[in-house]
Amino acid sequence: xxxxxxxxxxxxxxxxxxxxLIFLSLFDxxxxxxxxxxxxYLGYLWFDKLILVALIISxxxxxxxxxxxWRWKKAVDSNLPDFLRDVANAQYTGMTFIRAxxxxxxxDYGPLSEHLRWALAKISWGVPYEEALQAMAERLDTPLVxxxxxxxxxxxxxxxxxxxxxxxxxxxxxELENLNRERLTSMKPNIYIIYIGxxxxxxxxVLVYNTFIVTLLTQEYGGGIGAFTPGTxxxxxxxxxxxxxxxxxxxxxxxxxxxxxxxxxxxxxGLKHSVVMxxxxxxxxxxxxx
Numbered sequence: 567x568x569x570x571x572x573x574x575x576x577x578x579x580x581x582x583x584x585x586x587l588i589f590l591s592l593f594d595x596x597x598x599x600x601x602x603x604x605x606x607y608l609g610y611l612w613f614d615k616l617i618l619v620a621l622i623i624s625x626x627x628x629x630x631x632x633x634x635x636w637r638w639k640k641a642v643d644s645n646l647p648d649f650l651r652d653v654a655n656a657q658y659t660g661m662t663f664i665r666a667x668x669x670x671x672x673x674d675y676g677p678l679s680e681h682l683r684w685a686l687a688k689i690s691w692g693v694p695y696e697e698a699l700q701a702m703a704e705r706l707d708t709p710l711v712x713x714x715x716x717x718x719x720x721x722x723x724x725x726x727x728x729x730x731x732x733x734x735x736x737x738x739x740x741e742l743e744n745l746n747r748e749r750l751t752s753m754k755p756n757i758y759i760i761y762i763g764x765x766x767x768x769x770x771x772v773l774v775y776n777t778f779i780v781t782l783l784t785q786e787y788g789g790g791i792g793a794f795t796p797g798t799x800x801x802x803x804x805x806x807x808x809x810x811x812x813x814x815x816x817x818x819x820x821x822x823x824x825x826x827x828x829x830x831x832x833x834x835x836g837l838k839h840s841v842v843m844x845x846x847x848x849x850x851x852x853x854x855x856x
Contacts, residue, residue, distance in 0.1 A: 568635040570707075576631045584624035591616055608852060610804060614811055618848045621819070622841055629837030636835055638677055643710045644743060645675040649682070650714065650736035657729035664695060681705055710739055750831070757829035757839070760821050764843050767817055771810045772854050779806050811851050818843035 591600045591613075605612040649670060656666035667689075671682045685702040689695050696719045703715040714735050721731040780803060819840045826836020 568631055568638065573628065573631055573635070576628045580627040581624045584620035587620050587623060588616060611808055611811060611851075614808060615848060615851065618815055618844055622844055622848075625837050625844075626841050629834075629841055632832075632834040633838055636830070636832065639706075639708045641676045642678050642706055642708055643739070645678045646710055646714060647736040647740040647743070649673075649675045649678055650732045650739070654729040654732040654736065657732075663728055664689060667695075678706070710742070714739065750829070753829050757825045760825045760828075760839075761843075764817060764821055764846075768814060768846065768850050771814060772850060775806065775810060775855055779803060807851075807855065810855075811847070814847045814851070815844060818847045 587600075591604055594600060604616055608615040652670040652673060653663075653666045656669045657663060661669060667682070668686060671679065671686055673679070675682065681702050684705070685698040688698040688701065699715045699719060703712045717731055717735055718728060721728050822838070822840025822843050823833050823836040825839040827833045830836070
């Protein structure tokens with residue numbers, strides 16, 4: 567189980583690694599020759615490209631952690647209706663609520679099972695079931711689990727029919743899951759559209775720069791990237807290269823975040839898309855921009 571503390575530590579560690587890479591490349595206090603090495607590999611605008619490398623290092627681990635946590639929570643929510651329905655059915659056979667929980671805990675509900683057994687252990691130690699279920703909801707930390715537990719506790723307090731409540735909640739959650747699945751399926755093509763748009767941008771940049779910019783400015787300046795003579799335009803090849811690099815990197819990063827929000831519910835799920843597109847941008851400007 568991935569906690570919020572784990573995510574914060576991941577962000578701090580990966581961010582520190584990215585900053586350290588830039589620091590060592592610029593100042594080289596350990597005489598590693600890292601800046602010279604990177605400038606040789608990254609070519610023109612090596613510092614701009616180094617920032618993209620540091621960005622990838624800073625974002626990749628948290629992006630993976632967020633994705634794993636999201637999938638884990640989705641698994642909890644998808645198993646929740648089956649758990650509630652099984653508990654309600656067990657109560658209809660005459661079992662008490664606690665006995666129904668114990669009986670249902672023998673089944674497999676994915677990541678939910680481990681926390682259910684943890685809550686039952688607390689109940690066996692004398693903790694009231696309301697507190698145990700509330701603690702389980704806080705550990706699982708999903709909106710659906712919190713709402714379901716709240717309804718169950720409130721029903722028990724006012725003396726209502728818990729099994730009827732659990733059956734109703736299970737049916738409601740199942741309907742929400744189906745609606746959410748349909749929504750995500752309909753929004754999934756937006757991710758592909760963003761990738762296609764980004765690919766078109768990168769290919770356009772490569773064609774325009776290599777075909778037109780280099781040819782025209784080479785004729786004007788007589789060759790040499792970044793060359794400049796008095797009386798000519800100050801916009802040199804290196805300026806065009808920097809503009810294209812920064813534009814492509816910004817489109818890649820924010821396009822990935824938009825893809826995560828539109829196709830996978832949250833902006834943090836877009837971090838992995840941002841990493842992929844920023845990496846493609848970096849590779850393109852290292853190997854395909856002459």
